[in-house]
Amino acid sequence: MNQPLTSVRCTVDARVGTPQHVSTPVPAQLHYDLTDPCAVRLSLGAPLTSPVDWVFARDLLTEGLRLPAGVGDVLVSPLITDHTRRVRITLRxxxxxxxxxxxxxxxxxxxxxxxxxxxxxxxxxxxxLDRAVAEVMGRSA
Structure with missing residues (x-):
């Protein structure tokens, strides 16, 4: 019997650097899971090394495909380089x-x-909601 799908993972072509210079290819994955339905996780280094994870709103990633979006620690914007469409995610x-x-x-x-x-x-x-409240209170659901 097939289990219902509860998450989505996608390995993506990623390049990492500073705001002034982006050039280093890094293995990366995008992950979406029903346990946190408003968020996506960007895992840098996955699956080859212990990943560095950033979690941010799925809506932010969606909006950032079309126009600059976000405030604070995560900004997302469309980018065209060498005739290639990319998405720039700035992590602060x-x-x-x-x-x-x-x-x-x-x-x-x-x-x-x-x-x-x-x-x-x-x-x-x-x-x-029960799990979310338990996590905030530091208890298991």
């Missing part, structure tokens, strides 16, 4: 900033699969 922390450029077509396919799992606007139907 107290330690500084990094940019991750990922292929736009791979990102769109990842989002299409995540929307097949949970359509835009239907995320609240998949939120486990």
């Amino acid at each position: 922390s107290a330690a500084g900033a990094a940019v991750v450029d990922v292929d736009a077509a791979e990102t769109e396919e990842f989002l299409r699969q995540s929307f097949a799992l949970v359509p835009p606007g239907a995320e609240s139907a998949h939120i486990d």
Whole structure:
């Protein structure tokens, strides 16, 4: 018997660097899971090394495909380089900033699969409030 699909993973072509210079190819994955239906996770280094994960809103990634979006620690914007459509994800922390450029077509396919799992606007139907409250309170659900 087939188990229902509960997550989507997509390996993406990623290049990482500073806001002034992006050039280093890095293995990366985008991940979407029903346990956190409003978010996506960008794992840098996955699956080859212990990944560095950034979690941000799926809506932010969706909007950033078309126009600059976001405030604070994560900014997403469309980017065209050498006739290639990419998405620039700027990640900021107290330690500084990094940019991750990922292929736009791979990102769109990842989002299409995540929307097949949970359509835009239907995320609240998949939120486990008991688990979320337990996590905030530091208890197991």
